[in-house]
Amino acid sequence: MSVRIDGRTILLEGRCSVEDAETLLLALQEQPDASVSVEKVQKIHMAVLQILLALKPEIMGADASLFLSQNIFRSLIWNSDTGAKSF
Amino acid sequence: MDELLEQFLIEGRELVAQGGNDLAALAHDPQDAAAIDSAFRAFHTLKGSVALFAMQPAERLLHAAEDILERARKGANPLDGDAVTALLACLDQTDRWIDDMERQGALPGDAQGVSERIAALLTATPCEDTPAAPTPDDPADWIATLMVREASAIAQANAPLTAFRYTPDPACFFRGEDPLSVVEAVPDMVALAILPVDGAWPASKAIEAFSCFSILEGLSAASLDVVRAAFRLQPDQVQFAPIAPVEAVRQASESHGESRMLRVDSARLDAMADGLGDLIVAINSLTPLADTAQQQDRALALTIRSVQASIERAAGKLHRDLSAVRMVPLAPALRRLPRIARETADSLGKAVTLTITGETLEVDKQIADGLFEPLLHLLRNAIDHGLETPDQRRAVGKDRDGSISLSFQRSGDTVIATLSDDGAGIDPHRVRQTAIARGLITQEAAAALSDAAALRLILLPGFSTAATLTEVSGRGVGMDAVQAAVARLRGTVEIESIIGKGTRFSLHLPANALTTRLLVVEVGPERYGVSLDQVLETVRVDRAALMPVGGGLACVLRDRTIPLLDLAALLHLRGVEGPYAKLLITQSSGERVALRVDGFGERIDTVVRPATGVLASARGVIGSALLGDGSVLLVLDLPELAS
Structure with missing residues (x-):
């Protein structure tokens, strides 16, 4: 299981697969103002990423191993909470 | 401010102005094909620009407007006066929203409702069944939007790039596909954006966790064939486009004879002007030096003077060149006036046609910047106090719509801005009485004034008081604000008025303001x-x-x-x-x-x-x-x- 809830923080860890999308969605529906920590993410599935982009929770977690060489996905997640639909 | 937003504020307003000009032409002749084409391009590009920001209501509205123009272009649904008015309302609203983006970085809360209300105006015109959602499949759309969004990545690239737009099948997750992994396999990625399929991300309740509702758009430095190979399992879900590097684009545009424009922060020009001023001051100090030398060594004095003359020539040329750089067309400074004229007239139950001529005239930036405020005030004043109500106008045999013209002319080193209305005119006798009543002038002095001089009394501080100021032209300042603003630009105001015929204000301003x-x-x-x-x-x-x-x-x-x-x-x-x-x-x-x-x-x-x-x-x-x-x-x- 790569989605863990710790109080008001939802932690994504390791390889987040398509099954984690529903868990994350439910957790964010329950606590819309929860923060999501991506510090320990190694790989993220499109199904999980699009939920982060759509719901724009506060993203936490400093630099860690990147799941794409250009650091592009990380900036995508960070920029997504500016409210712009693209970046 | 965000660089992209800054760019948008400039370009968005230029597009609004362009669209406004085209619609003005269409108001005269709704079948003007060139104006329809040009307006279509302006609305289309505007739609692409607003799509980069959280401005969905604007995007939807512009899309509806674009659709109407598109039909008119194809001859399917010719435009009529109502359609042009609705398009204008749409453009005015977009302009207001651009102002909102500048002020608070977001649209106001009522944007959705406003958008729907204006869209209803558009659909009330003969062009019915306007689809409300943008058509993301239009290839030109996504490429143009992507090029604006990724402008910096494209600018940094010195080789051709390949753009792709990957719209995964919504059910792809069930087949074990991960679009992100697919894109990860694209070599030499330089930019990636993930966009919602419907133009906006779904709300929390509406999300289906196992349905893909994203579109992935990216740029790769790899060739088209290589990028295509990465998507070999999803050939029907991806579109590609080659993107030429900026250098090539620029060369291409040069070869077409288009002008290369450079946007420079005006503060830099001001700094150059200051530096040039210091240089001129330094050159001036050679004169006393030559005078002193004259007493010791006449030959030396002569040499100093000839050196001084050649430096002066060079500085003079520099000054002329810099002045030319600072010369800007008046049009951008005036672009808000037509909208304000319509709004002001609407709020007063009047109708007005504003015609602007000579706005391509170039003047020093300082003058262009400083001219807006006094012109705005004169314009509001003309609509509020100058023009009669439609009923009054009809009663005296005038057109129902008031007409205001703003023209610019160059006369030597002077720019003359003339704002004239065909309203009721100013009665010098009443002006005298008001000035006396306000204690601005004595009865004898007022009687001694010529009619022309009496009209100038309205420029005095304290002439307009709360009692005569309406909400529109009021704002706590009278016509003295115009006088003061023009004086700051070292200009003068002239007033001519014929009772019953109208009033003409002429602002005489220096065209060059550097030295x-x-x-x-x-x-x-x-x-x-x-x-x-x-x-x-x-x-x-x-x-x-x-x-x-x-x-x-x-x-x-x-x-x-x-x-x-x-x-x-x-x-x-x-x-x-x-x-x-x-x-x-x-x-x-x-x-x-x-x-x-x-x-x-x-x-x-x-x-x-x-x-x-x-x-x-x-x-x-x-x-x-x-x-x-x-x-x-x-x-x-x-x-x-x-x-």
Whole structure:
């Protein structure tokens, strides 16, 4: 299981697969103002990423191993909470 | 501010202005094919630009408008007057939203409702069944939007790029596909964006966790074939487009003879102008040096003078070039006026046609920037106080719609902005009465004024009071604000009015504002600069020709008696009495006034720095100028001193 809830923080860890999308969605529906920590993410599935982009929770977690060489996905997640639909 | 947003504010407004011009042409002739084409392009590009920001209501509205123009273009649904009016409402609203984006970085809360209301206007026109959602499949759309969004990545690339737009099948997750992994396999990625399929991300409740609702758009430095290979399992879900590097794009556009524009922060130009001013000051200091050398070595003095002349020539050229760079067309500064005219007229239940001509005229940036405020005030005033209501207009046989024209002309070094209306005109008799009632002028003085001079009374501070100000032109300032704003630009205001026919305001402004030609005058032991723009002429008269009139002095010049003021007295200095009186003739409040000085000095071309600190509050001082010998010259504002 790569989605863990710790109080008001939802932690994504390791390889987040398509099954984690529903868990994350439910957790964010329950606590819309929860923060999501991506510090320990190694790989993220499109199904999980699009939920982060759509719901724009506060993203936490400093630099860690990147799941794409250009650091592009990380900036995508960070920029997504500016409210712009693209970046 | 975000660089992308900054760029959008500039370009978005240019597009609004472009669309506004086209719609103005369409208002005259709704079948003007060139105007329909141009308007379509403006709306289309605007739609692409707003799509980059959280402006979905604007995007939807512009899409609906674009659709109407598209049908008109194809001849499917010709435009009519109502459609043009609705399109204009759509453009005005977009303009307001751009203002909102600048102010608060977001659209106001009511944007959705406003968008729907205006969209309803659009669909009420013969073009029905307008689809509300953008058509993401239009290839031109996504490429244009992507190129704007990824402009910096494209600018940094020095080789062709390949753009792709990957719209995964919504059910792809069930097949074990991960679009992100697919994209990860694309080599040499330089940019990636993930966009919602429907133009906006779904709300929390509406999300289906196992359905893909994202579109992935990216740029790769790899060739089209290589990128295509990465998507070999999803061939029907991806579109590709080659993107030429910026250098190539630029060369291509050059070869088409298009102009290359460079946007430069105006502060940099101001800094250059300041630097040039310092240079001119430094060059001026060669004159006293040559004079000193003259006493020792005439040959050396001659050499210094010839060197000075060649540096002056070079600096003069630099000055002309820099002035040319600072010359900007008036049009951008005026682009908000048509919308404001419509809004103002609407709020007063009046209708107005505003025609602007000569707006392509180029003037110094300072003038272009400074002109908006007084023109805005004059325009509001013309609609509010100048134009009659539609009923009144009909009663006197005029068109129901008032007509206001704003024109710009160049005359030598002067730009003349003329705003005329076909309203009721200003009654000089009523102006006199109001001025007397407000205690601005005595009954006798008012009676002595010519009608033309009486009209100028409306420019006096305190002429407009709360009782006469409506919400529209009011805002707590009267016409004196126009006078003050124009005076700051070293310009003058002229008023002509014919009762029943209309009123014409002419603003005369210098076209070049970089350096000012100053005349140095001596008053007692002091030297001051006066702007030659403010000096009508300088004369020397016999002291015996000065006549005491009332408590003051006057003199006769070309058969006209003009009041005379002593500059020394105005400046609390002791003047020098000589056999001749040296007079500066200036114009204050439309009347000629003579100012007596003790002597005329040299004429210099220099940069006048605006008065700051203590000087700013001193009456009659425009600013200061640095002289060649390092001393500071105070520059006087003659009309203000004489008033």
